[in-house]
Amino acid sequence: MPSRLHFGEADFLKCRFALSPLWETQELVRTLKRPERHGYHVRRLRRIRGAAAALDLTPLWLLMPRRGHSPDWLCPPPGQPAATFEEEIAAVRAADPDAARADTARSLADTPGALDSPRGRVWLADPVRMIEELSGLLEEVWHTLVEPDWPGLRALLEADIAFHSRRLAEVGLGGLLPEISSRCGWHAGTLTVEWRGEHERHLGGQGLVLMPSVFGWPDVMCSYEPPWQPTLVYPARGIGGLAAEPAARVPDALVRLLGRGRAAVLTALDDPATTSALAHRLGLAPSSVSAQLTTLRDAGLLVSRRYGHQVLYERTPLGIALAAVHDQG
Template sequence: MADRYPARRVLVVCDLLRCRFALSPLWETQEAVRTLARPGRHGYHLPWLRRIEETAAGLDLEPLWRLMPDGGHNPDFLCPPPIGPLAGFEEELAAVRAVDPSVAADDMALALADMPGGTGSPAGRRMLADPARTVQELADLLERAWHLMIEPHWPRLRALLEADIAYHSRRLAEIGFERLLGELSPQLRWTGSTLTVTGTRGNHARVLGGEGLVLMPSVFVWPDVVGGYEPPWLPAVIYPARGIGGLWTEAADRTPDVLARLLGRARADVLCALDEPAGTTALAHRLSLAPSSVSEHLSVLRAAGLLTSRRYGHQVLYERTPLGIALTAGAP
């Protein structure tokens, strides 16, 4: 998967008719493993990282990390697009174990070539020398990571992912495919018959030709948008799920007093209300405050580095930065 590269997808009418949403426990497991090695992803997941720290220390994740170059090819066979909307982890893992070893070898070779010293290293040569054995070892490692890191939290993760799919399915019916893409992520753009996934380097294109497209929310992919999957797999776009800012925080009846003393009650209320991106009007309604007051608080919080903002259509959406998340998650 060229998931760290800008990508273009040329869609035809049949593709739009065959677009579907899906979620994948195997994908979340793989991306959780990647998140452990990517400090830039830690902000939203600090409570989870603290909970699994001891457990993760007992896993040797190096074989998986060796196939996860930052800015290069990542093997598709390790996490193909989900078989269906309700596929379970065991079913998805069985598909990994059944992959053709020659297909896996080609996939791994591309990833190792993008990892400094990957192909020529003893570990890299060992992986490619017996791809059938390597596939089973990687599948075993993903299975252990699932049971120890993700499965205990899966009901919470699945609820968030299903809520995202329900919301965006309604939005698709209300506003259409083109506008929906802008809501999924500012990195997605639809022009004519071309879907573009923007990034930081490289270029990758694929004409879909009626295959359709899988749209998949992910808890752990933030801040990236992943566009990829080469034949024989269906193409997919994976985007950050809505509401991950409040995923690991426990529900509270009110803003914590310690945070209110630090920021002021009204300002702390605004920060705590942003469990998911929202605009000034929505926050004002939620908090029973004047929009002008909420706007002022948002400006101060953004200037202090606790919020970011982005414009979508005629409104500006605000969401917490990692620092803002840490403040709301760390308050007793």
């Protein structure tokens, strides 16, 4: 069944991209609940299995019905394009207790028996305690399971936003949205999303947040109801690389041409990335990677562009051609 979002003239001026470490934290918890649906993340789930088992995720799972409502207050839409986890979890802790109680009761009602469970009754009787308990658990999940990998995840999300921002400039919003996912359609100012449940909303001048997600794959979600800003969450480009084994080595021909350090950096740039993300990926010092990036850029093999506080590097056509060089033995 489709969800329909109707755009007015003012909404086109308030569409924006954002990424959310809090959203990825929540969606990783959801993935751990139903790992069979997320083939791209098998290696990651296997790697974090022990750390995840040490956490009690059942309170969060209780608010993630298989079909139904998850509380908006527990993961509000990001207020800025690249909010930090600390900024987002502060907004969760500042949730209005009465609104959080009503939102939680609606979610519990979508899981048989949850509304009358001991935990459900305690939460609804003391929403202040509930807010502190759940925000603390999300913070623990972030520090244990997500934060160590965040530089690479953030680089992938930033690369997606950079790509789709260019496409927005080239084809406009009506052309971009169907490209984001085959489940999205656009006609006469209305976005139609094939998603579970039927939903209709006039944006009313709030615009739309476009938010790529790693752990939300493969779903496209029309998330958040009034008073929250409407948000379309879609699968980020390039997550197939997360499931791939890293290359055994850099091609020898490329090493002979560029030197081992520069060849490794150029080969690692399958998707645009920041200096810190590349350093994390390659296990090198950021200063060393920075020097290699500067040389490659000066040679015309890379270009750089700023996104917020980050600088992303990507290959030029010449850089793409060189990275395709195969070892001839």
